[in-house]
Amino acid sequence: MTTGQEAVERSTATTGKGQRRSQTRWMMTILLGIGLIVAYIDRANLSVAIGDIKGEFGFSTAMQGIILGAWVWTYAAFQLPAGWLADKFGARFVYAGAMVWWSIWTAVVALTRGTASLMGVRLLLGVGEAPLMPTSAKVVSEWFPKKERGLASGIYGGGSEAGAALAVPFVALLMMVMGWRETFVVCGLIGAAVAVLWVWLYRRPGQHKWVNKAELDHIRSDSRQEDSIEEKKATIKWYKLFRFRTIWGLFFGYICRNFLNYFFITWYPTYLVSAEGFSTMDLAKYGAIPAFVAIFGDLGGGAFSDWLARKNLSLGVARKLPIAIGTLAAGTVGLAAFTDGPMMAIVLLSIGFAGSSFASAAIFALPIDVAPGAGNVSTIYAIQNTGSQIGGLLSPIVIGFLVAATGSFRIPLVLMTALCVAAVCVYLFVVRVEPLKLKPTASDA
Numbered sequence: 001m002t003t004g005q006e007a008v009e010r011s012t013a014t015t016g017k018g019q020r021r022s023q024t025r026w027m028m029t030i031l032l033g034i035g036l037i038v039a040y041i042d043r044a045n046l047s048v049a050i051g052d053i054k055g056e057f058g059f060s061t062a063m064q065g066i067i068l069g070a071w072v073w074t075y076a077a078f079q080l081p082a083g084w085l086a087d088k089f090g091a092r093f094v095y096a097g098a099m100v101w102w103s104i105w106t107a108v109v110a111l112t113r114g115t116a117s118l119m120g121v122r123l124l125l126g127v128g129e130a131p132l133m134p135t136s137a138k139v140v141s142e143w144f145p146k147k148e149r150g151l152a153s154g155i156y157g158g159g160s161e162a163g164a165a166l167a168v169p170f171v172a173l174l175m176m177v178m179g180w181r182e183t184f185v186v187c188g189l190i191g192a193a194v195a196v197l198w199v200w201l202y203r204r205p206g207q208h209k210w211v212n213k214a215e216l217d218h219i220r221s222d223s224r225q226e227d228s229i230e231e232k233k234a235t236i237k238w239y240k241l242f243r244f245r246t247i248w249g250l251f252f253g254y255i256c257r258n259f260l261n262y263f264f265i266t267w268y269p270t271y272l273v274s275a276e277g278f279s280t281m282d283l284a285k286y287g288a289i290p291a292f293v294a295i296f297g298d299l300g301g302g303a304f305s306d307w308l309a310r311k312n313l314s315l316g317v318a319r320k321l322p323i324a325i326g327t328l329a330a331g332t333v334g335l336a337a338f339t340d341g342p343m344m345a346i347v348l349l350s351i352g353f354a355g356s357s358f359a360s361a362a363i364f365a366l367p368i369d370v371a372p373g374a375g376n377v378s379t380i381y382a383i384q385n386t387g388s389q390i391g392g393l394l395s396p397i398v399i400g401f402l403v404a405a406t407g408s409f410r411i412p413l414v415l416m417t418a419l420c421v422a423a424v425c426v427y428l429f430v431v432r433v434e435p436l437k438l439k440p441t442a443s444d445a
Helices: 004-012 024-057 061-068 070-077 079-089 091-111 115-129 132-143 146-178 180-201 213-219 229-234 238-243 245-265 268-274 280-286 289-310 315-338 342-370 374-406 410-429
Strands: none
Touching: 024 061, 024 091, 024 115, 024 132, 024 146, 024 180, 024 213, 024 245, 024 268, 061 070, 061 115, 061 374, 070 079, 070 115, 070 374, 079 091, 079 132, 079 238, 079 374, 091 115, 091 132, 091 180, 132 146, 132 342, 132 374, 146 180, 146 280, 146 289, 146 315, 146 342, 238 245, 238 374, 245 268, 245 315, 245 342, 245 374, 245 410, 268 280, 289 315, 289 342, 315 342, 315 410, 342 374, 342 410, 374 410
16 A cells, blocks of 8 residues: 555656656765765875874874874764664755765864864764765665665765775875865865755655656665555664674674775875875876776676676675675785885785775675665664774774884785685675564574
């Protein structure tokens, strides 16, 4: 039976028998990708500017690692509240409010005068960015059937690599023109503009005037309906999710995998300068290559996962195979520790970053695949992303102390390879790609 809300939603969508399907859903994931580009620029801009800031504020190399990862502490701590907010209030205003918040604190970096104020501002940045990924998963669950969720996740996930790629040359060039303080103000203004764009364009599928009936039926062809009685029964309290082995697999798998990803957000520019002899201009010319290559990894991994799903293979195979292939390929970053010459290091880092991105789309889709109901999608993604940010929190700190202790990036690079292998084992043998059973068996919990 169609509920009153669904009837209202359907009345807002264009109807017509035999019409060509509109493609508004792809605009939604592109919008998510743009938001992720902004978020990653605002995360990585400090890693580009850190040399000038360190010279002005006078902190140590070990403290540099702590500062670079400071935003991750609050980002991780606020994942579960952010996921709950997205499930409770929806994507439109939660996402926009988060973007406005983190854009404000990005701009406020320009006002810092020392280590303490810089740390405080970056902690507040992390609070604002916390809803980003759980809300993105919510959007994909509402706008895409399961056989398109891999590519949809790959498209918006590519925003992270695009942001990481753009951050290095964009911030480096802005700093050359106007200085590091003004650079952060410009980054904040860009985020505020994108937040306005999001509020203007985003609606749920049944409420969007650009969605016709053919597209609405396609979106709902195998999706869960949030308004149905069955859906409400399937949604469970967030704390009960921790009874399931799969939830812990999503959590620990992402800890291992994201250690590598946060190397590229935090220490990567410093690595190129100190270990490979890059200048600021070299960073602007070549530093973005791995991240640009990784964008194609995102798209390829998502398309590959969806192709496997359309071949009527199990959803487990469609998700786990690209995760395993990509994460093992990511382990090639360890070989950069044993090469001579900066260009070979760039090649290996590009393969590694692209491999990690190849796995991303399938990983992003997992919370949607395993959620017992759509009311748990953002919360499960928040749990997964908490693991991600624990890995992200440890990465700059551990790398910083290892580099300070050894004077080299060799051990950190090899450690990343070992963690990639561990992540593959977790995803293959712990995670089960199916909706969580509300009464877990001994093998589930």
